[in-house]
Every structure is written in C-alpha cells, then in structure tokens.
Amino acid sequence: MSARRQSKLFRLVAALIVLAVFVTLVEIGVRVSGVDDYFQNRFFVLNRALDYPDVFKKDRQLFWRFRTERNVTSRFFEGRSYRINSRGLRGGEVSRTKTKRRILTLGNSCTFGWAVTDQQTYSNQLEMMLDGEYEVINAGIPGYSTVQGLRFLEQELLELDPDIVTIMFAWNDHWVAADGIADEEQQFPPQILLSCQNQLSKLHSYRLLKKLLLSQLEAHPDSTWDRDSIVYRVSHQGFARNLLAICRLCIDRGITPILLTSPAPSLDRYGHNRGWAPVVRFHQVYCWQTRQVATALDVDMIDAEMELNVHEGMYDDTRHDFIHFNAAGHRIIAGLLADKVRQLETRTATGQ
Numbered sequence: 412m413s414a415r416r417q418s419k420l421f422r423l424v425a426a427l428i429v430l431a432v433f434v435t436l437v438e439i440g441v442r443v444s445g446v447d448d449y450f451q452n453r454f455f456v457l458n459r460a461l462d463y464p465d466v467f468k469k470d471r472q473l474f475w476r477f478r479t480e481r482n483v484t485s486r487f488f489e490g491r492s493y494r495i496n497s498r499g500l501r502g503g504e505v506s507r508t509k510t511k512r513r514i515l516t517l518g519n520s521c522t523f524g525w526a527v528t529d530q531q532t533y534s535n536q537l538e539m540m541l542d543g544e545y546e547v548i549n550a551g552i553p554g555y556s557t558v559q560g561l562r563f564l565e566q567e568l569l570e571l572d573p574d575i576v577t578i579m580f581a582w583n584d585h586w587v588a589a590d591g592i593a594d595e596e597q598q599f600p601p602q603i604l605l606s607c608q609n610q611l612s613k614l615h616s617y618r619l620l621k622k623l624l625l626s627q628l629e630a631h632p633d634s635t636w637d638r639d640s641i642v643y644r645v646s647h648q649g650f651a652r653n654l655l656a657i658c659r660l661c662i663d664r665g666i667t668p669i670l671l672t673s674p675a676p677s678l679d680r681y682g683h684n685r686g687w688a689p690v691v692r693f694h695q696v697y698c699w700q701t702r703q704v705a706t707a708l709d710v711d712m713i714d715a716e717m718e719l720n721v722h723e724g725m726y727d728d729t730r731h732d733f734i735h736f737n738a739a740g741h742r743i744i745a746g747l748l749a750d751k752v753r754q755l756e757t758r759t760a761t762g763q
Contacts, residue, residue, distance in 0.1 A: 448618035463487040464612035469605040514547045515573035522551025531738040536745035556583045557653030558594035581673035581697040584645035591642045651700040672698040672716040681729045
C-alpha cells in the first residue's frame, strides 16, 4: 500500500475514532444529566422508535412490532412490566413443535391485556378453563388495527398452525389517522433505513436530538382533532373488509375463526364522564360491522360488547381509561370463549 493511501486510511480511522469518542461523551452526558428525551405522540401510525424505543421497533409492513426477548417497562405502559417472547408476543415461549391444539387470540391492547398480569389475560384464563387441552397464544399488540392484524396473521402467525383464531379489533381502527393518511395507504421507508433508526433509537442522545427537532417542526397532535373532515386509521367499511379477509384467510386454511365485538363501557352505567360518550357511540358502529361480517360469513361470534355490560365492575376507572376492561372483564371473555370452544367440539363430534 502506498504512503498516500496509508495516510488517507489513517485519517479516516482517526476521524471515526474521534466521532465515536464524541458520540460516547455526548451519550454519557445526556444520561448523566437526566434530561428527559421522551417525546409522546398519541398517534400509533407515527409510533416512532423515539416514542417508545425500549418497547417497539419500526417495521415497514406492520409499522411497529415489539422488541423481543425482554421484560419491558416504560412510560408507555405506565410503569407496568410485561414479558415479550422471541416471537414478539406477550407471554412465554411458543414451541416450534405443536403438541396440542392451538388457539391464537388476535387483537390489540385489549387482547394483549393492558394493565393486567399474564395470568389475568383472557388468553391465559382461556387456556386454564380448557384444562390445558389447548395451547392459547396471545397475539394482541397494542395499537394494532385490522390492517396490521391481517398482515401479521398472513405473514407470520399462520406458521404457528393455529386450529382456532379469535379476532377482536375496533378501537385503533377508528382512531384519527396521523397526517390524514389511513393505515392501508401508509408507505414506510425501506426496512434497512428503519433498521438503522431502530439501532440509533437505543441512544439517548439520538432520542433527545429528535425530540428537539420534532418539538419545533410538528404541530401539537391535539390540533388534528379539530379538523372539519376526520380521516380514520381504518374506515368502518375498511374495517368490515379487513375482518372478512381475516376470516376468509382462516377458513381457506381450515382454521376456525371466532369474531368478538370489542367491549366498551355502557353509557348508562359508566356515563358520569360524558367527554368520551361520542367516541363510544362511534365505536358501536364498528361493533355493528363485526356482527354483520359474522352473519355474512356464517362464522361464530361472541358479542363481548353486550356481554360485559350485563355485569358490574368491568372497568376500573373510565375517567382515566374507557377502552381497556379489567381482570374481571378478561375472566368473563375467557369463559365465553371456553363455552364457544366446547360448542365447536360438540359440533365437530356430532358432524353438525
């Protein structure tokens, strides 16, 4: 190698070392200083690695997914901890070898089990109620819409070879779309760029830099609620199409789908805070679409929205959270699903 080339290589290596030392010092400084690098953005479609970098990573097709093989605790989870396995699902590991019949519970944070323990989720309680005859896999991901649920099932979850798939969505589908772009129209950069961001988001200095930039460039998310014409993440027509697609995907592969309407607190019983009443009323449109899809395809359905409102105390504090039912609600849903599974077994045994 010529002396000139050696000199250029030396300068390049020296520059990289200086840069690495600089970044390291800045990173140490940010961590030691205790500067808050957390930038809250309520719109899940934007769900940047900056927002919840210890929990999620960006994905071109699914928009975001869990970081795997960890116990996650963050502001996003309001200080609670959850175990995420190597498949990016809540709970223990799922064996590659299927030793018993499997039930996959597909959904959003309600299925995931927001603010309840692993044992309290309806997925786990269902497995116990079925006396261990089935392996129940919790495939609920916070913030997921039916667009993401359909893609997740088709691209990854079918390889788990489920016999039954339960399907509960709605809340995120009728959330306001970020920048007026519906989920099905979202276009993310190539995965290699997202992977670079996923790595950089581990640095507190990178998060702080993005927070400073975005704080200056972005309008406050609350301002988008005042638009004359709201674009939802998934329209109620698109919601029905996605549910149809999920059910047909299952049926075509010999899997039994079970639709569930998504519970919402009764306005008569919990309506002391009328601020969320319009959201609940609109949510009922999506529940109605779920019932319509079940009828159109003649598939099994559990009307969880109606069933939970027969009981008292299914929500802990609707002023704080009117979306997620509590452990008692999970127990009711698990019982309804267990009854439905037993009915399916009887129908199969009698050839009905």
